[in-house]
Amino acid sequence: MEEENSLIKIRKDKLNEIRSELNINPFPYNYTVTHHSSEIIKNFDDSAPSEAEVSAAGRIMTVREMGKASFCTIQDRDGRIQIYVAINNVGEQNYKLFKKLDIGDIIGVKGTVKKTKTGEISIFATSLTLLSKSIRPLPVVKEKDGEVFDAFADKELRYRNRHVDLIVTPGVKETFIKRIAIIKHIKKILDGKGFYEVETPVLQPLYGGASASPFTSRHNALDMTLYLRISLEPYLKRLIVGGFDRVYEIGKCFRNEGIDRTHNPEFTMLELYQSYADFTDMMAITEEIIEQTAIAITGGTTIAYEGKEINLKTPWRRLKVVDALKEYAGLDVMAMSDADLAAEVKKTGAEIKGDFIWGLAIDELFKQLVEEKLVQPVFITHHPVETTPLCKPDYSDERFLQRFELFINATEIANAYSESNDPVFQRTTLYEQSLRRSVDEEAPPMDENFVQAIETGMPPTGGLGIGIDRVVMLLTGETSIRDVLLFPTMRPQD
RNA sequence: GGGUACCUAGCUCAAUUGGCAGAGCAACUGACUCUUAAUCAGUAGGUUCCGGGUUCGAUUCCCGGGGUACCCA
Numbered sequence A: 001m002e003e004e005n006s007l008i009k010i011r012k013d014k015l016n017e018i019r020s021e022l023n024i025n026p027f028p029y030n031y032t033v034t035h036h037s038s039e040i041i042k043n044f045d046d047s048a049p050s051e052a053e054v055s056a057a058g059r060i061m062t063v064r065e066m067g068k069a070s071f072c073t074i075q076d077r078d079g080r081i082q083i084y085v086a087i088n089n090v091g092e093q094n095y096k097l098f099k100k101l102d103i104g105d106i107i108g109v110k111g112t113v114k115k116t117k118t119g120e121i122s123i124f125a126t127s128l129t130l131l132s133k134s135i136r137p138l139p140v141v142k143e144k145d146g147e148v149f150d151a152f153a154d155k156e157l158r159y160r161n162r163h164v165d166l167i168v169t170p171g172v173k174e175t176f177i178k179r180i181a182i183i184k185h186i187k188k189i190l191d192g193k194g195f196y197e198v199e200t201p202v203l204q205p206l207y208g209g210a211s212a213s214p215f216t217s218r219h220n221a222l223d224m225t226l227y228l229r230i231s232l233e234p235y236l237k238r239l240i241v242g243g244f245d246r247v248y249e250i251g252k253c254f255r256n257e258g259i260d261r262t263h264n265p266e267f268t269m270l271e272l273y274q275s276y277a278d279f280t281d282m283m284a285i286t287e288e289i290i291e292q293t294a295i296a297i298t299g300g301t302t303i304a305y306e307g308k309e310i311n312l313k314t315p316w317r318r319l320k321v322v323d324a325l326k327e328y329a330g331l332d333v334m335a336m337s338d339a340d341l342a343a344e345v346k347k348t349g350a351e352i353k354g355d356f357i358w359g360l361a362i363d364e365l366f367k368q369l370v371e372e373k374l375v376q377p378v379f380i381t382h383h384p385v386e387t388t389p390l391c392k393p394d395y396s397d398e399r400f401l402q403r404f405e406l407f408i409n410a411t412e413i414a415n416a417y418s419e420s421n422d423p424v425f426q427r428t429t430l431y432e433q434s435l436r437r438s439v440d441e442e443a444p445p446m447d448e449n450f451v452q453a454i455e456t457g458m459p460p461t462g463g464l465g466i467g468i469d470r471v472v473m474l475l476t477g478e479t480s481i482r483d484v485l486l487f488p489t490m491r492p493q494d
Numbered sequence B: 001g002g003g004u005a006c007c008u009a010g011c012u013c014a015a016u017u018g019g020c021a022g023a024g025c026a027a028c029u030g031a032c033u034c035u036u037a038a039u040c041a042g043u044a045g046g047u048u049c050c051g052g053g054u055u056c057g058a059u060u061c062c063c064g065g066g067g068u069a070c071c072c073a
Helices: A006-020 A037-043 A087-099 A155-160 A162-168 A172-192 A233-241 A279-298 A321-329 A338-348 A358-369 A423-438 A448-457 A468-476
Strands: A053-064 A069-076 A079-086 A106-115 A121-132 A142-144 A147-149 A216-219 A224-228 A246-254 A266-275 A302-305 A308-311 A317-320 A378-381 A397-401 A403-408 A411-418 A461-467
Touching (some): A037 A053, A037 A079, A069 A087, A079 A087, A079 A106, A087 A121, A155 A162, A172 A246, A172 A279, A172 A468, A233 A246, A233 A266, A233 A461, A266 A279, A266 A468, A279 A378, A279 A403, A279 A411, A279 A461, A279 A468, A302 A468, A317 A321, A321 A358, A321 A378, A338 A358, A423 A448, A461 A468
Parallel strands (some): A079 A121, A317 A378
Antiparallel strands (some): A069 A079, A106 A121, A142 A147, A216 A224, A246 A266, A266 A461, A411 A461
């Protein structure tokens, strides 16, 4: 148990005094709230002040005591409002209670709404009710004219104590409310197009749909290993086979890899699959999702991010991987020998796992030399066939795929395919991929049940994956994934 | 995986060349019936992230460990 500091001791003593001296239950069961702070301020009519009583509740954030009349500010679900507490209005017992309250306590207030002499709309309290006594002190953040003093600045403490961060750091709650709105809006768009939202297994006997190391867990009763999914793809495709012709899922995926500004071990993906569609249909859906959501959240299609201006107005540019290499890196990879390609890869400092493979070399060069330059939205298309076994080759040149990745602000936001549905081809490519496990530990194992599903017959299908956390970062201006995850993964403290 | 920086009171931060560990806010006591970063007077509050080492003496220098942030692969 944590050692008790003196501030907590003092607050526990006050808690006992409230019970024993004032005969007040510090943790009552409910309280009737008639108005929230923002409504009170919005509804206030200076020309005809109402004498009607309002009842509000919230957490005490500031206290200014002055003898027999004091001010405090409470914070509720959507803002703050000042409370005027005068002994003449609330009575002696209530005022004694007020003197024992601390920043962080949750109170209910009844009173009338008026402006103070200095013009601040306030509740002139007629009674106070303690709703919950706080015994652990909050960081004290002061604010004047929008300027914040003594901000709760230690990111480690903020992430480890997000409940505190949400209370005291301006804007944090708003970011997460935006996240909620973004996801809601995306669902609305897809629901409107006749997509069914489904839930597929998080715990899986085999994993696939991406190249990544999984988290491993164990089922005791079945005495078996289970993996946390690395993508949503394998089960959503089974549903396409099963006759759901349009499905999507927004859910957590888990990848056992490092943590940085754009990676958290658990993150949220949207994947959708549409029967009878191809990757160009997926481009149209991607454009609609991002553009329309940006308009709904930010009010327009131009967003400022890290000092750059990003224009999300559609349609977006489409550029083949090999053309992007020509344009941004000055490399005509189609005219280069394998040896030249290998030498270029080596120059970038990257390494190719296993033997030289033409398509993977081109993919690596793209990642190393081009990605960082793709600030405005662009669909990068036609990756080499070796980059994934789950996508159809393009009929006009079978060395390349009917695939795109969407880049915005040098970050991969979406990835889409004309999904592979030739079962003979699919069995071969997945088997070959599983063999790569000897040189690439991220290559997923062979999934016989998945191949059998494809063998049953999957319609031509367009598939799309969107990194929700990255979309939220883009639309909220946050530069770290940790600032758009309520509870980012942290190492244990001790 | 590599590099750099940071970790001091509940919070935000100081501490000169290695020389008594400090301030503001918060807390506590008192004054104050329209304050708003309230004000005024006073009081208290520390395992300087952890473990070693050098030294008469370490928050400071060295080694190891932990955590976080930023940059790079």
